[in-house]
Amino acid sequence: MEQCPNHHPELMLGNKAVARGLYEAGVCFISSYPGTPSTEITEEAAKYDEIYCEWAPNEKVAMESAFGASLAGRRAFCAQKHVGLNVAADPLYTMSYTGVNAGFVIGVADDAGMHSSQNEQDSRHHAIAAKVPMIEPSDSAEALEFTRLAYDLSEQFDTPVLLKMCTRVAHSQSIVTCGERSVPDRPYVKDIGKYVMMPGNAKRRHPIVEARTKALTEYAETSPLNRVEMGGTDIGIITASTSYQYVKEVFGDSVSVLKLGMTNPLPEKLIRDFAAKVKKLYVVEELDPIIENHVRALGIPVTGKEMLPMVDEFSQNLIAAAFGREPGSTYSIAETVPARPPVMCAGCPHRGMFYTLRKNNCTVLGDIGCYTLGAVPPLGAIEMTLCMGASIGAVHGFNKVRGPESERKTVAVIGDSTFMHSGMTGLANVAYNQSNSTIIIVDNSITGMTGHQQNPTTGYNIKGDPAGKIDLEALCRAMGFERVRVVDPYNLEECDRVLKEELAAEAPSIIISRRPCALLKYVKHNPPLTVNPDKCIGCKSCMRIGCPAISMHGKKAHVDSTLCVGCNVCSQLCRAGAFESGKTDH
Amino acid sequence: METKNIMIVGVGGQGSLLASKLLGHLLLMQGYDVKVSEVHGMSQRGGSVVTYVRYGDKVYSPVIDRGEADYIVSFEILEAARWLPYLRKDGQIVTNLQQIDPMPVITGAAQYPADLAEKLKASGARVDAIDCLALAEQAGSAKAVNLVLLGRLSHYFDLPDQAWQEAIEAIVPARFLELNKRAFELGRNA
Numbered sequence: 060m061e062q063c064p065n066h067h068p069e070l071m072l073g074n075k076a077v078a079r080g081l082y083e084a085g086v087c088f089i090s091s092y093p094g095t096p097s098t099e100i101t102e103e104a105a106k107y108d109e110i111y112c113e114w115a116p117n118e119k120v121a122m123e124s125a126f127g128a129s130l131a132g133r134r135a136f137c138a139q140k141h142v143g144l145n146v147a148a149d150p151l152y153t154m155s156y157t158g159v160n161a162g163f164v165i166g167v168a169d170d171a172g173m174h175s176s177q178n179e180q181d182s183r184h185h186a187i188a189a190k191v192p193m194i195e196p197s198d199s200a201e202a203l204e205f206t207r208l209a210y211d212l213s214e215q216f217d218t219p220v221l222l223k224m225c226t227r228v229a230h231s232q233s234i235v236t237c238g239e240r241s242v243p244d245r246p247y248v249k250d251i252g253k254y255v256m257m258p259g260n261a262k263r264r265h266p267i268v269e270a271r272t273k274a275l276t277e278y279a280e281t282s283p284l285n286r287v288e289m290g291g292t293d294i295g296i297i298t299a300s301t302s303y304q305y306v307k308e309v310f311g312d313s314v315s316v317l318k319l320g321m322t323n324p325l326p327e328k329l330i331r332d333f334a335a336k337v338k339k340l341y342v343v344e345e346l347d348p349i350i351e352n353h354v355r356a357l358g359i360p361v362t363g364k365e366m367l368p369m370v371d372e373f374s375q376n377l378i379a380a381a382f383g384r385e386p387g388s389t390y391s392i393a394e395t396v397p398a399r400p401p402v403m404c405a406g407c408p409h410r411g412m413f414y415t416l417r418k419n420n421c422t423v424l425g426d427i428g429c430y431t432l433g434a435v436p437p438l439g440a441i442e443m444t445l446c447m448g449a450s451i452g453a454v455h456g457f458n459k460v461r462g463p464e465s466e467r468k469t470v471a472v473i474g475d476s477t478f479m480h481s482g483m484t485g486l487a488n489v490a491y492n493q494s495n496s497t498i499i500i501v502d503n504s505i506t507g508m509t510g511h512q513q514n515p516t517t518g519y520n521i522k523g524d525p526a527g528k529i530d531l532e533a534l535c536r537a538m539g540f541e542r543v544r545v546v547d548p549y550n551l552e553e554c555d556r557v558l559k560e561e562l563a564a565e566a567p568s569i570i571i572s573r574r575p576c577a578l579l580k581y582v583k584h585n586p587p588l589t590v591n592p593d594k595c596i597g598c599k600s601c602m603r604i605g606c607p608a609i610s611m612h613g614k615k616a617h618v619d620s621t622l623c624v625g626c627n628v629c630s631q632l633c634r635a636g637a638f639e640s641g642k643t644d645h
Numbered sequence: 646m647e648t649k650n651i652m653i654v655g656v657g658g659q660g661s662l663l664a665s666k667l668l669g670h671l672l673l674m675q676g677y678d679v680k681v682s683e684v685h686g687m688s689q690r691g692g693s694v695v696t697y698v699r700y701g702d703k704v705y706s707p708v709i710d711r712g713e714a715d716y717i718v719s720f721e722i723l724e725a726a727r728w729l730p731y732l733r734k735d736g737q738i739v740t741n742l743q744q745i746d747p748m749p750v751i752t753g754a755a756q757y758p759a760d761l762a763e764k765l766k767a768s769g770a771r772v773d774a775i776d777c778l779a780l781a782e783q784a785g786s787a788k789a790v791n792l793v794l795l796g797r798l799s800h801y802f803d804l805p806d807q808a809w810q811e812a813i814e815a816i817v818p819a820r821f822l823e824l825n826k827r828a829f830e831l832g833r834n835a
Contacts, residue, residue: 070669070679095685174684198680198707231682231707232669301707308706376710387712389730390768396727397755399747401657401692429690437752510685602752607691610746611753619745621787 071235073228076199077138077166078103079235080206084162085242086110086136088128090121092480093509094140095175096229097168101138102512105521109240114512114521117447117480118143122150122165126219129163130254132245134210138166141182142446146481151219152189156264157254158217161245162210168224171345172372175508177427177446179370181346186221186323190268192275193221193323194284195300199233205284205320207238214243216271216278223322225345227301227372276324284320287333291315294382295337297330297350297361301373302343308375309384325353334359345373403432405608406577406584406624409501411548412472413440414604414628415555416499419562421468424457426450426482428474429507429576437605447477451485451498458494466495467562473498476506476514479529483538489567490539497561497568500531501548503576511579535569542568549574551631577624585625586641590616594637601629601638646677648701650709651798654728655720656745657694663816664718664791665696671812672700675804682707691748693724716801718794721745722761722774732770739797740765741777741790773797780831789828792817796832 071079077100081089089112091101105112115121118139128135139147144167151165167185170176186193194209196202202224209220252260279285290312298306299319306316317333319325334340334354342351342363351363366381367373376386403410413433416423417440425431425441426449434441443453450471458466473482478500489496506512513519518528535543542564546557554572561568575582587608597614608622609629616637618629623641630638651668653661662683669681677700684694697709714732719725719740732738742762749755758764762774775797781789792813799809809829817825 068673070673070681098685226684227682227707230685231680233680233704233707234673234678304705304707374708374710375706376712386710388734389712390732390734390770391730392726392764392768394726394758394761394764395755396723397747397749397757399656399691399693399723399727400749401690402748404658404690432690435748436754508690605748605752607746607748607751610751 066237068234068236070232071199072099072103072232073196073199073202073224073230074099075103076202076235077206077222077224078107079237080203081136082107082110083203083238083240084207084210085134085240086210087133087242088125088135089113089137090115090124091138092116092118092121092143093506093512094143094168095509096170096226097138097140097143097166097224098509098512099229100166101521104136112521114514116515118147119149122147125163126150126154129159129161130247132161132247134162134243136164136166138168140176141167141169141180142176142178143167144182144185146447148185148189151185151191153256154219155189155191155268156256156261159213159219160247161243162213163219164206164209164213164222165219166222166224168226168229169346170226172226174226177444179346181349182221182223183322183349184347186223187349190272191219191221191323192216192321193223194321195223196228196320197300197303197318198228199231200235201320202228203235203237208284216275218271221323223300225301272324276326279321279324279326280328282321285326285329286318286320287329288312288316288318289336292336293338294341295333295339296341296343297333297354298343299350300345302345305373305375305378306343309379309382319350322350325350327357330354330357331359343367343373343378400435401432402435402605402607403429404577405606405622406626408503408548408572408574408577409433410438410604410606411551411554411628412499412501412572413438415551415558416440416470416472418555419468419558421470421562422457422465424450424453424469424471426471426473426477428477429503430472430474430501433472435605437603441472448473448481448485451482451489454496454498455485455489455492455494458496463495470497470499470562473500474507475500475502475504475516475531476512478531479515483534486535486538486540493567495565495567497570499570499572502531502571502573504573505576505579507576511576531571540567540569542566543571544569545571545573547574548572549626549628551628577626585627587620587623587625588618588627588630588638589620589641590618591637591639594635596635596637598634600632600634603632604628646701648699648704650714650733651698651716651718652709652714652728652731653696653698653718654724655694656724657690657692659720660788660791661694661696661720664795665698667795667812667816668698670815671804671808672698674808674812677701678704680704680707693727695728716798718798720790720794723747723757725765726758726761729765729768729770736770737801738765738770738772739794739801740772740774741794742774743776743778743790775832775835777832780835781828784828784831785824789825792825792828793832793835796829797835799829799833
């Protein structure tokens with residue numbers, strides 16, 4: 060599908076602009092694992108028929124697949140969120156040594172402010188440690204332009220290139236103008252010394268990496284990615300990414316700015332020359348003081364993290380305040396506004412399972428996905444969430460040291476996509492080293508939190524076409540689990556009975572809690588329930604499941620008919636039989 | 646022109662995406678530089694959500710900060726109260742009167758504040774509060790709240806009706822066009 064065919068300026072999401080850049084750069088292969096805020100790059104790229112796109116089971120597999128495509132001579136790409144790059148760090152650090160054949164760019168999207176993440180790590184550390192160049196656009200137009208340029212850099216310097224996005228660049232729309240696609244093709248040539256990284260070869264490659272960094276530093280001095288915008292010379296600010304936009308918003312042309320579009324390696328002469336032209340030098344960068352430390356190491360006096368935080372994302376007011384400027388006046392009311400945290404949706408299939416776990420007073424070690432919301436009141440069931448797949452590793456260690464008493468009440472809860480991502484190796488550990496752990500796979504038949512991406516258990520590919528489908532039950536049995544049970548989380552009695560049986564069993568066991576996400580278009584809903592006020596005794600039993608569709612109106616429960624999908628979990632808790640099925644013609 | 650700021654606030658899942666898309670298109674067609682910023686991911690699961698629309702000769706920051714919003718368009722009145730400190734002096738709030746209980750209210754840990762429309766007005770802010778849900782239903786679907794709100798917002802813009810109509814036609818799928826145009830009219834004339 061051709062997007063913006065007439066090359067008129069249009070508003071485009073940062074991630075979509077990266078996808079357009081990939082198209083124009085002639086990329087032929089993309090393999091990614093979804094993760095906010097990186098997901099739309101691959102989804103948008105998949106709309107171009109000319110690009111092969113796929114969801115891989117995890118970021119490491121995605122990166123290795125894309126490397127294979129680059130090796131074969133076609134431009135390739137993979138995308139992930141910041142923590143996804145940790146999973147793919149292993150191939151990344153050695154690809155730095157092998158270099159590439161056709162251009163290879165790796166998208167990584169940081170999430171300062173943790174809008175949808177478990178930590179706030181700064182991906183620039185990976186670029187430095189892996190010794191690969193990193194470029195950072197600050198709006199959609201740069202996202203497109205820098206993506207194209209990244210491929211030229213990758214081939215010119217024989218290196219993978221990290222393209223770093225952040226939430227505010229990835230999820231903001233600004234104006235871009237599209238260009239044409241051209242597809243370079245490089246032959247594959249067998250080169251054992253370059254591509255087989257065993258010690259002897261790697262020893263010969265490492266000096267090449269160091270020489271490349273030197274060459275890239277030279278390039279950084281004059282690269283169009285880095286630019287000086289001279290204004291007033293009392294203040295000079297070195298900045299990058301979305302911080303550049305905030306700086307310009309606050310100061311306009313009243314200060315001078317060195318805008319770095321390439322944040323690894325950093326230039327030296329360019330910074331020295333800029334510093335010499337201004338009275339006082341500042342670095343404005345989100346998260347860690349990476350540019351700042353570089354400037355200090357050059358022996359140049361600079362102010363940065365003394366006045367700007369290392370936590371959370373920046374904004375124009377934050378920077379203005381740091382420079383002693385007052386924010387604009389506004390209005391307020393003397394009223395406590397209750398928080399509105401995210402919640403499991405009405406009809407969410409995870410709800411019934413978490414209610415059951417809480418009711419049985421289980422210790423629940425959780426994982427990454429929508430179901431992490433099982434930690435939120437009133438369910439409050441999950442007691443640990445760390446990273447993708449950690450629930451299974453952790454339940455094994457927990458049970459090994461706490462013994463049989465723990466094995467009878469401690470469970471791991473992991474989603475279908477997270478299980479395919481990195482749950483299987485944890486499962487192998489439980490099967491091999493034998494803890495009587497109970498692992499619950501909450502299978503909603505989709506990758507939910509990131510916005511409904513297919514995965515290896517759903518039977519469909521990124522384009523929605525039929526694909527291979529992994530049978531979870533057969534997989535678990537093949538890995539040595541004799542006890543594999545499947546329950547419907549809308550059926551509380553069944554969940555309770557099976558959970559009790561598996562916790563009591565003197566063997567490792569799997570419970571697959573299976574029902575598709577209530578937001579999936581193909582899922583048919585029942586009519587909304589209603590509460591018969593004459594029957595409702597106001598006991599609030601139905602309030603324990605934390606359904607956003609149920610609230611108390613006075614002393615009686617009330618169902619919001621615009622939200623209720625008729626899952627009937629609430630009615631199974633009602634001793635008074637007050638919930639009534641809606642009319643089917645509703 | 647100095648950059649102008651519109652915040653669209655509401656509850657995850659209420660459909661503010663179409664509203665920001667339509668405004669972005671409308672303002673681009675007027676020849677402005679435009680930035681639209683939204684947040685995806687966990688907060689969309691019934692949490693408080695906000696979209697920023699900024700336009701002018703040259704827009705830098707993609708976000709709107711405290712004391713900067715010229716307009717706050719709110720799908721739910723508690724959210725209008727939450728984001729009130731983002732309104733600049735003499736800014737305008739256009740809000741739906743609809744109330745959606747957040748989880749702390751549902752669990753009894755907090756109270757939904759009473760008489761919010763009056764309290765917002767008493768703060769000195771300019772507040773236009775209407776029952777968008779009723780008007781949307783009158784137009785033919787509860788889902789048309791976004792167009793009712795935009796219709797109301799259009800009241801405060803010095804733009805010809807034609808520009809809004811063209812933006813609606815460009816963004817709204819053809820089969821919902823008539824319904825949404827009705828909703829826009831009802832909001833505009835409310």
